[in-house]
Amino acid sequence: MFMLRNVGKYFLGDTSKESVIEIEKGQLYLVRPLSPKGYSELIFKDAAARIRKTGQEYQYQLVVQRAYEEGEEELLNDEEGEDREIAALGERDEKIFLLDESLHFRCEIREGGEKILAWRDLSGDTGDLYEFVCDNSINDTQVQQFESIAVNCQYERRYRKSYQSATVGELSEFVFDNEESIPNASPVQSPVVSPTMPPVASSSALRNSANSSLKREKQPTNRKNLDPSIKEEAPTVAPEVSAHPEAISILAEETAELHLFDFQSGSFIIQDSAVTATVSEVGTWKYYLKLQSKERDWLGQEIVADLNPVFNFEYLSFIFNAYTPDHQAYSWLLRFKDTGTISSFQEGLMQALWEQLNEIKWNKSKESDRDYVLEAFQDLTMEEAPQEEEEEEEYEEKASDDGKRSEHYDSDEEEDDVVTRDSDGNVNSEIAVGYKHDRSFVVRGSKIGVFKHLPNNTLEFSTNISKVEKLDGKIFSPKKVMLHQEDNNMILQDGADPSTLYKMDLNYGKIVDEWKVHDDITVNNFVPESKFSQTTGEQTFLGMSSNALYRVDPRLAGNKLVDAQLKQYVSKNDFSAAATTEKGYIAVASTKGDIRMFDRLGINAKTHIPALGDPIIGLDVSADGRWVLATCRTYLLLIDTMQKDGKNEGKLGFEKSFGKDSKPQPRRLGLTPAHVAQFQHETGIPLSFTTARFNTGVESTETSIITATGPFIVTWNLKKAIQNIKNPYSIKRYEEVVKADNFKFGSDKNVIVALPNEVNMVAKHEFKKPTRESIATAGRVGGSFGGGRRSSGRIGTRESGRYKLGKEDIVDSPY
Numbered sequence: 001m002f003m004l005r006n007v008g009k010y011f012l013g014d015t016s017k018e019s020v021i022e023i024e025k026g027q028l029y030l031v032r033p034l035s036p037k038g039y040s041e042l043i044f045k046d047a048a049a050r051i052r053k054t055g056q057e058y059q060y061q062l063v064v065q066r067a068y069e070e071g072e073e074e075l076l077n078d079e080e081g082e083d084r085e086i087a088a089l090g091e092r093d094e095k096i097f098l099l100d101e102s103l104h105f106r107c108e109i110r111e112g113g114e115k116i117l118a119w120r121d122l123s124g125d126t127g128d129l130y131e132f133v134c135d136n137s138i139n140d141t142q143v144q145q146f147e148s149i150a151v152n153c154q155y156e157r158r159y160r161k162s163y164q165s166a167t168v169g170e171l172s173e174f175v176f177d178n179e180e181s182i183p184n185a186s187p188v189q190s191p192v193v194s195p196t197m198p199p200v201a202s203s204s205a206l207r208n209s210a211n212s213s214l215k216r217e218k219q220p221t222n223r224k225n226l227d228p229s230i231k232e233e234a235p236t237v238a239p240e241v242s243a244h245p246e247a248i249s250i251l252a253e254e255t256a257e258l259h260l261f262d263f264q265s266g267s268f269i270i271q272d273s274a275v276t277a278t279v280s281e282v283g284t285w286k287y288y289l290k291l292q293s294k295e296r297d298w299l300g301q302e303i304v305a306d307l308n309p310v311f312n313f314e315y316l317s318f319i320f321n322a323y324t325p326d327h328q329a330y331s332w333l334l335r336f337k338d339t340g341t342i343s344s345f346q347e348g349l350m351q352a353l354w355e356q357l358n359e360i361k362w363n364k365s366k367e368s369d370r371d372y373v374l375e376a377f378q379d380l381t382m383e384e385a386p387q388e389e390e391e392e393e394e395y396e397e398k399a400s401d402d403g404k405r406s407e408h409y410d411s412d413e414e415e416d417d418v419v420t421r422d423s424d425g426n427v428n429s430e431i432a433v434g435y436k437h438d439r440s441f442v443v444r445g446s447k448i449g450v451f452k453h454l455p456n457n458t459l460e461f462s463t464n465i466s467k468v469e470k471l472d473g474k475i476f477s478p479k480k481v482m483l484h485q486e487d488n489n490m491i492l493q494d495g496a497d498p499s500t501l502y503k504m505d506l507n508y509g510k511i512v513d514e515w516k517v518h519d520d521i522t523v524n525n526f527v528p529e530s531k532f533s534q535t536t537g538e539q540t541f542l543g544m545s546s547n548a549l550y551r552v553d554p555r556l557a558g559n560k561l562v563d564a565q566l567k568q569y570v571s572k573n574d575f576s577a578a579a580t581t582e583k584g585y586i587a588v589a590s591t592k593g594d595i596r597m598f599d600r601l602g603i604n605a606k607t608h609i610p611a612l613g614d615p616i617i618g619l620d621v622s623a624d625g626r627w628v629l630a631t632c633r634t635y636l637l638l639i640d641t642m643q644k645d646g647k648n649e650g651k652l653g654f655e656k657s658f659g660k661d662s663k664p665q666p667r668r669l670g671l672t673p674a675h676v677a678q679f680q681h682e683t684g685i686p687l688s689f690t691t692a693r694f695n696t697g698v699e700s701t702e703t704s705i706i707t708a709t710g711p712f713i714v715t716w717n718l719k720k721a722i723q724n725i726k727n728p729y730s731i732k733r734y735e736e737v738v739k740a741d742n743f744k745f746g747s748d749k750n751v752i753v754a755l756p757n758e759v760n761m762v763a764k765h766e767f768k769k770p771t772r773e774s775i776a777t778a779g780r781v782g783g784s785f786g787g788g789r790r791s792s793g794r795i796g797t798r799e800s801g802r803y804k805l806g807k808e809d810i811v812d813s814p815y
Contacts, residue, residue, distance in 0.1 A: 527578060531621070
């Protein structure tokens with residue numbers, strides 16, 4: 001295991017030094033082909049290469065930083081005598097070069113797959129080079145992207161402006177293909193370098209960035225011809241276009257430059273310098289996007305939420321996803337000539353999307369609501385993120401709670417190993433993370449698995465509630481569950497009976513009470529009385545139907561709904577989710593996409609946030625009520641409820657209404673369309689988020705957001721999302737679809753994850769930035785439950801990161 005030394009001093013104290021791209025592993029050599037000093041010197045045995053910003057605009061540094069094997073740094077510090085000088089050299093663990101064209105920076109991919117970055121040693125003799133030899137784990141695409149970004153940075157240094165405005169010719173000035181081939185860093189014997197020596201391979205093709213779309217004349221050597229066993233992916237080609245429907249009316253029509261995302265290189269490549277982008281109405285609440293040029297039809301796409309539109313006014317670009325009839329996803333980019341053109345196109349496209357989702361004409365909505373929608377779909381994330389050192393968190397071991405066990409806790413102790421799949425086809429469906437006793441409860445059909453959180457930040461399968469049955473003995477599979485009263489009880493709902501809730505005593509593992517909420521009002525959802533009421537003995541909680549919000553008090557005789565604290569609407573609002581703050585303020589969302597904010601039950605909402613149109617499937621609120629987090633199928637919505645001006649300045653939207661012409665600014669958190677296309681390209685699974693949640697804990701501050709889609713868990717850095725930092729999310733991929741996920745209570749460092757047949761606690765540092773490699777590489781989950789076995793302090797045997805429970809993994813200590 002290797003670690004970079006003193007990373008914090010370079011990044012934490014100076015936000016100007018932001019890493020743009022990094023190659024995580026390799027070796028740094030100083031090569032002197034013509035020098036009597038010696039042919040080659042190994043500078044860093046293990047190192048990382050990166051390009052980073054400086055404190056000056058349009059200036060970048062090429063940085064190679066040494067990585068230390070565990071214990072090596074301490075050994076260097078302990079060196080004495082003759083080796084002390086070597087130890088002192090170890091302090092110089094970073095080589096920094098101003099990224100200028102004088103370096104003649106270039107890369108080379110050789111026949112055997114060796115990948116080299118090289119640049120001139122400007123302080124050395126003629127022909128001296130620094131060479132970074134990439135580790136075998138680094139793929140061609142990473143090297144090509146590194147070279148591409150280096151070209152962009154050199155352009156910006158010379159011309160003092162963004163590379164986005166560069167022409168092909170201008171960028172080509174920083175491509176040094178006509179250089180002599182890069183000499184071997186550490187050959188058996190020193191080669192003789194001459195102008196006539198043929199190159200081993202040409203510099204790898206420079207991949208195009210999202211808006212420059214540069215294509216170099218020289219292409220890389222075809223490795224497939226050199227080694228028939230190597231299969232290379234072909235560049236992404238635009239799919240064929242079906243016949244377009246006839247337009248009833250035109251909402252927008254503008255000319256733009258067209259780019260297509262290439263899955264192989266991970267970049268957008270220009271397809272056409274001028275296409276006509278047309279947004280039209282083609283039927284009742286049906287709208288259509290068509291891209292055509294004089295030469296060909298490029299695209300025809302129905303305008304729906306899966307378009308995943310993102311507008312970036314800084315770069316005059318619009319990025320979106322389009323889908324073939326067999327559900328393959330492609331990511332496209334349109335680049336417009338000026339702000340007026342993109343603004344006109346944006347309004348036409350958003351009008352079409354909004355009308356399709358809401359089935360209401362755009363001009364019938366309030367102007368403030370229209371502005372709210374347009375702002376939500378603008379890409380506000382324009383700054384690059386500073387690298388931050390992860391803080392280590394201390395964990396305190398908590399003793400197990402003793403209690404009584406009934407026959408509902410399975411005591412099966414057969415010899416064979418636990419099976420991870422049930423014969424009835426049931427899979428894990430929900431997680432309830434404990435607030436008081438470091439336990440997580442996983443619903444699987446009519447069973448509930450209990451997992452203990454261990455001090456080493458892993459899970460241990462503790463026990464299995466073998467059957468969930470009502471007081472009359474009827475077994476059912478819980479549709480919703482919620483821990484209650486200091487995690488001693490659990491409230492459950494049977495989907496077949498929406499008016500009744502059930503109380504399970506977790507000390508006994510059985511249902512002990514049955515609550516009829518109301519004869520005519522159903523329970524579509526239920527949430528705690530306040531954010532942390534589950535840590536107390538509070539008995540009441542909140543319930544909601546499709547058009548009513550109310551309090552449930554189990555102590556009442558007969559029906560448990562508190563009539564005096566019922567807010568019922570005449571119109572059908574289709575309430576879908578709710579959440580509460582530490583003070584008990586309430587946020588309620590609907591399938592229409594709007595959100596209501598209350599300071600207490602039984603009154604009208606203090607604030608009504610308009611709908612973007614997509615149904616809201618989940619809701620969370622920060623403990624202080626400052627942030628509301630809504631989950632839609634293809635994006636999240638982060639809303640600041642603090643009022644910034646007017647008579648209610650400083651008040652939350654829960655406490656006082658926003659002004660007539662004032663709405664909180666929405667932050668639409670989504671994956672980039674390119675990542676969405678890459679996700680679907682790799683898995684074939686459409687984007688569909690699970691309910692997103694903040695990390696939470698008494699006396700702790702929300703810092704992260706967690707959700708999942710398909711086999712990917714996605715976490716956002718809340719601070720970066722609020723500050724509009726570019727792409728502030730990381731991912732972790734699994735082999736199977738993630739069924740449920742949530743943070744461990746009191747921390748954002750660990751996430752509880754349930755796959756269909758396995759459960760695990762994963763450390764947040766295992767999440768990676770979305771790259772082609774991290775999107776394509778699946779990880780494994782650990783513990784499982786089934787067959788009723790209980791594990792001891794360990795979880796059976798571990799095979800390739802996966803746990804199997806065996807006959808020795810049985811304990812008698814109940815939860």
